[in-house]
Amino acid sequence: MRITPRVWIGLAIYVGYVLVIFVVSKLSGVAYTDIGKSADFTWRGAVLDLAVGAVLLAITTWLLGWWKPALFERKRSQHTWPIFVPALMLVVAVVNLSSTDWSKFDASFLLSLLALGVAVGFCEELLSRGLLLTAFRSRLSEVWVWLLTSALFGGMHIINAALGAPLGITLGQVVIAAMSGTCFYIVRRVTGSLIWAMALHGIWDVSVFAVGFAPLGGAWASVLGPVIGILAVAVVYWVIKGTDEKPVASAGATESAR
Structure with a gap:
């Protein structure tokens, strides 16, 4: 590591990322509630930022x-059975994907959803259970690392209210996102890699947007997501x-990071 992990570095990255996402989303002119309604809205309102x-x-x-340290655990969890939740x-x-009417999507729309899945999985996992987690592990016990990374992951979704989503629905999304963040944390600990959490996160979001736009049946995510x-x-x-x-500082880590 070039720079020794510090809690403040993780928090600075978090604040900077949220500000960038908010500003780019605001400049796109697409309300949060319109994302997933068309290829154009999805590209400009979600994929761009x-x-x-x-x-x-x-x-x-x-x-x-x-x-x-952001992508890999040095040692996997001793207990693998909690992977049943992810x-x-x-x-x-x-x-959700099988309950979606895919005939309503053209090629551009499908590509925008795929890009959304890849981008959201990469960004939100690298930020929350990658960089934040690495920074927090420099000083905090693991229970606080889990709790704070999950809470901050949920908290970043509050900007959706400023981007056009109803406040009540957004607050519910914040809570559910924080709990689902625990699910992605479990994936990282059990598999030893953040990459699998990125993949699950992307698939989940794509399925939610797809079934929300063109449902063939009930939206299972809205019912089973909180469960x-x-x-x-309960199992974390x-x-x-x-x-x-705990991250081990390399010989090249600079004292300026203190």
């Missing part, structure tokens, strides 16, 4: 030299137990 965020996060991670999340996502979140919180103790992932 995430693409900018992805480039900035990648550059930041490279400059810090945090790719390895597996349930994947099943619900697949049900999955509660289950994740077993993947936290015994965790010792």
Whole structure:
């Protein structure tokens, strides 16, 4: 690592990312509630800001030299059975996808959804359970690392209200996102890699937007999403137990990061 992880560095990256997403989204002129209603709205209202965020996060991670601790655990969780909760999340996502009328999507719309899935999985996971997690592990116990990264992940969604989403619905989204963040944390701890959490996150969001636009049946995510979140919180103790992932500063880490 070029720069020794510090809590303040993670928080600065978080605030900067949220501001960039908000400003680019605002400039796009697309309300949050219109995202997923057409290819144009999806490209301009979601993919554009995430693409900018992805480039900035990648550059930041490279400059810090945090790719390895951000993407990989040194030691996986001793308990693997909690992975059943993320597996349930994947099943619900697949049900959502199978309950979508894909005849209503043209090629551009499908491509925009695919780009959205890749970008949101990369950005939000690298930020929350990658860079923030690495920074917090420099000083905090793992239970606080899990709790704060999940809470901040949920909290970043509050900007949706300023982008046109109803406040009540947004507050509910913040809570559910925080709990689903626990699900992605479990994936990282059990598999040892953030990449699988990125993939699950992307598939989940694509399934929610797709079934919301062209449902063939009920939107299972809206019903089972909170249940999955509660289950994740209920079992997360077993993947936290015994965790010792404190980042080790490299010889080249600079004192200026203190």
